[in-house]
Amino acid sequence: MKPSIWRPLLVTALLIFLFDLFYGNFMKQASERGTEITYTRFRDELANNNVKRVSIRGGFLKGEFNAPVSLPPPGDAKAAPTPTTYFTAYIPAIGDSTLMPELNSRRVDVTAVPTDGTGFTNLILYLLPWVLIIGIWWFIMRGMRSQGPGAIMGGFARSGAKSYTSELINVTFSDVAGLEEAKQELREVIDYLKDPKKFQQIGGKVPKGILLVGPPGTGKTLLARAVAGEAGVSFFSISASQFIEMFVGVGASRVRDLFSSARKAVPSIIFIDELDAVGRSRGAGFGGGHDEREQTLNQLLSEMDGFDPHEEVVVMAATNRPDVLDPALLRPGRFDRNVVIERPDWRDREKILKVHTRKIPLSADVDLAVIAKGTPGMTGADLEGLVNEGAIIAARENQTVVGLQHLERAKDKILMGGERHMVISDDEKRITAYHEAGHALVAKLLPSTDPVHKVTILPRGRALGVTQQLPEDDRYHYPRTHLMNRLAVALGGRVAEKAMFNDVSTGAQSDLKMVTELAEKMVCQWGMSERIGAMTFPRGEEHPFLGMKLAEEKTFSEEMAWQIDQEIAGLIRSAEEKAKELIYTNRAKLDALATALLEEETLDGRRVDEVLAAAP
Numbered sequence: 103m104k105p106s107i108w109r110p111l112l113v114t115a116l117l118i119f120l121f122d123l124f125y126g127n128f129m130k131q132a133s134e135r136g137t138e139i140t141y142t143r144f145r146d147e148l149a150n151n152n153v154k155r156v157s158i159r160g161g162f163l164k165g166e167f168n169a170p171v172s173l174p175p176p177g178d179a180k181a182a183p184t185p186t187t188y189f190t191a192y193i194p195a196i197g198d199s200t201l202m203p204e205l206n207s208r209r210v211d212v213t214a215v216p217t218d219g220t221g222f223t224n225l226i227l228y229l230l231p232w233v234l235i236i237g238i239w240w241f242i243m244r245g246m247r248s249q250g251p252g253a254i255m256g257g258f259a260r261s262g263a264k265s266y267t268s269e270l271i272n273v274t275f276s277d278v279a280g281l282e283e284a285k286q287e288l289r290e291v292i293d294y295l296k297d298p299k300k301f302q303q304i305g306g307k308v309p310k311g312i313l314l315v316g317p318p319g320t321g322k323t324l325l326a327r328a329v330a331g332e333a334g335v336s337f338f339s340i341s342a343s344q345f346i347e348m349f350v351g352v353g354a355s356r357v358r359d360l361f362s363s364a365r366k367a368v369p370s371i372i373f374i375d376e377l378d379a380v381g382r383s384r385g386a387g388f389g390g391g392h393d394e395r396e397q398t399l400n401q402l403l404s405e406m407d408g409f410d411p412h413e414e415v416v417v418m419a420a421t422n423r424p425d426v427l428d429p430a431l432l433r434p435g436r437f438d439r440n441v442v443i444e445r446p447d448w449r450d451r452e453k454i455l456k457v458h459t460r461k462i463p464l465s466a467d468v469d470l471a472v473i474a475k476g477t478p479g480m481t482g483a484d485l486e487g488l489v490n491e492g493a494i495i496a497a498r499e500n501q502t503v504v505g506l507q508h509l510e511r512a513k514d515k516i517l518m519g520g521e522r523h524m525v526i527s528d529d530e531k532r533i534t535a536y537h538e539a540g541h542a543l544v545a546k547l548l549p550s551t552d553p554v555h556k557v558t559i560l561p562r563g564r565a566l567g568v569t570q571q572l573p574e575d576d577r578y579h580y581p582r583t584h585l586m587n588r589l590a591v592a593l594g595g596r597v598a599e600k601a602m603f604n605d606v607s608t609g610a611q612s613d614l615k616m617v618t619e620l621a622e623k624m625v626c627q628w629g630m631s632e633r634i635g636a637m638t639f640p641r642g643e644e645h646p647f648l649g650m651k652l653a654e655e656k657t658f659s660e661e662m663a664w665q666i667d668q669e670i671a672g673l674i675r676s677a678e679e680k681a682k683e684l685i686y687t688n689r690a691k692l693d694a695l696a697t698a699l700l701e702e703e704t705l706d707g708r709r710v711d712e713v714l715a716a717a718p
């Protein structure tokens with residue numbers, strides 16, 4: 103919710119109410135315990151010896167009759183008279199010099215109340231609310247000025263309040279399950295923060311900006327906190343969406359504020375969550391708030407450039423959209439290091455479950471490995487939720503320990519309830535396993551292909567699974583056979599699906615795209631088609647800098663265009679034949695790989711070799 107003009111208004115209204123209460127009360131008190139009578143009436147009663155005592159304060163007089171007098175009740179002259187003992191009256195401003203002698207002679211008990219003090223009290227009571235009102239307005243105005251012009255509407259709520267948190271952390275790497283590679287990469291940061299001087303002497307390159315990249319809930323924030331905890335330094339964190347307010351200037355001043363606080367607390371870590379909220383490419387924004395975002399981003403860039411090498415501040419940021427970030431953020435000296443955080447595989451999921459069940463009593467039937475294997479695609483946050491949900495279900499049934507069935511039900515609830523989660527059904531998992539096994543198998547069986555580095559059925563980005571091949575060394579020249587084999591590998595996924603399920607799925611789309619593009623290049627750029635020969639065509643050409651396809655211009659005949667299409671299709675067809683032949687003659691190996699994938703989710707190159715060697 104945005105603080106608004108309502109707040110000051112509300113405060114003012116409250117003050118006026120208080121003022122009224124005070125002032126009104128005072129006036130009421132003045133006439134309290136007495137019916138107001140005229141001065142003449144008072145003198146009459148006095149003359150009748152009916153006044154017992156009076157107290158005089160300035161021109162105001164309070165008193166008590168000896169015998170009750172019938173008078174209309176206070177404030178209502180027309181009502182029926184009631185017997186009255188106490189009265190008040192005002193002495194005429196011109197004074198009455200005969201009053202005191204008369205009171206004395208009638209032996210009336212007289213009390214005099216000093217007017218001086220009361221007058222002063224009156225004044226204070228009268229002025230106090232106004233002083234408060236003016237004071238609060240001044241406070242608001244000051245808040246606005248210190249926060250830039252943008253704060254005009256919301257100054258009151260924010261003045262003095264910090265939008266970031268700073269703390270000393272007691273989270274360590276032992277609280278972060280798995281993520282071994284990421285931890286390894288961050289060790290250097292910890293070494294640096296622990297002893298900057300020593301680190302520099304050894305000659306380490308000072309880490310300044312580190313970008314944690316990974317899907318939501320995979321523990322980026324947790325990891326950043328653990329780095330601070332391991333190094334024992336202060337941790338300043340903010341979510342970048344908090345930088346962006348409706349008003350220009352607020353974000354930039356918050357960035358400045360954040361960095362200057364962190365600089366005062368060195369060594370320290372600044373953590374910016376959801377970096378993409380401010381870090382989107384400049385000029386790519388739309389509509390309002392765009393200038394504000396750009397200003398905030400510029401401020402962030404200039405703060406990072408402003409670090410001198412001896413300032414012991416490390417900036418960490420998290421995003422799940424590295425692709426939209428402004429390239430300026432990724433330049434050397436800024437976020438020039440990426441730490442990629444992946445969805446956990448089942449072994450890591452088991453470790454995460456262990457961390458989150460540390461304080462929860464589990465019944466003997468719970469095997470966390472089984473639950474870990476049954477939750478592919480879930481992140482650390484999902485698993486934490488699963489454990490909590492399981493505990494709630496158990497508590498609702500008045501159980502003292504959490505059992506397997508509670509966790510299973512929690513899992514079903516989460517899987518059914520959330521679009522947020524990448525839910526993978528068992529069928530999908532099987533299709534993906536065969537698809538990836540197909541790629542891997544063809545790659546292994548064909549000579550002259552890049553070695554298989556890793557095969558996984560864990561979702562990554564939009565892909566349900568990945569088969570990674572890494573070239574052994576940098577290559578610039580690819581022979582035709584190598585490219586043909588590459589086409590066959592790319593088609594292996596689809597062919598394997600067909601072999602197993604006699605059907606194909608949409609999962610092969612990006613494979614087909616890659617295949618088409620590669621075949622097009624082979625024919626049109628590299629002259630690898632016999633029928634067409636050593637000619638190049640402006641097709642499949644890429645702009646050298648932008649990586650974009652150039653607009654097609656036709657400098658060749660219809661006839662040639664048709665032939666080119668035939669050739670491209672021909673290359674693809676023969677690659678597909680190759681893949682089919684390999685897969686159909688090695689069905690047992692395909693099954694073995696797919697089974698291993700379903701079991702282990704991720705296979706590295708060595709494991710792929712083992713599985714294939716063991717298969718008939």
Ligand SMILES: Nc1ncnc2c1ncn2[C@@H]1O[C@H](COP(=O)(O)OP(=O)(O)OP(=O)(O)O)[C@@H](O)[C@H]1O
Nearest residue numbers: 277278279318319320321322323324454482483486
């Ligand atoms: N590897 C892990 N080990 C233990 N707990 C984890 C792990 N990953 C995530 N969690 C749990 O999930 C919670 C959410 O994780 P965290 O906020 O760090 O994710 P995130 O990647 O920063 O997500 P977002 O992108 O949504 O900010 C953590 O508080 C933690 O309890």
Ligand SMILES: [Zn+2]
Nearest residue numbers: 537595610613
């Ligand atoms: Zn594929």
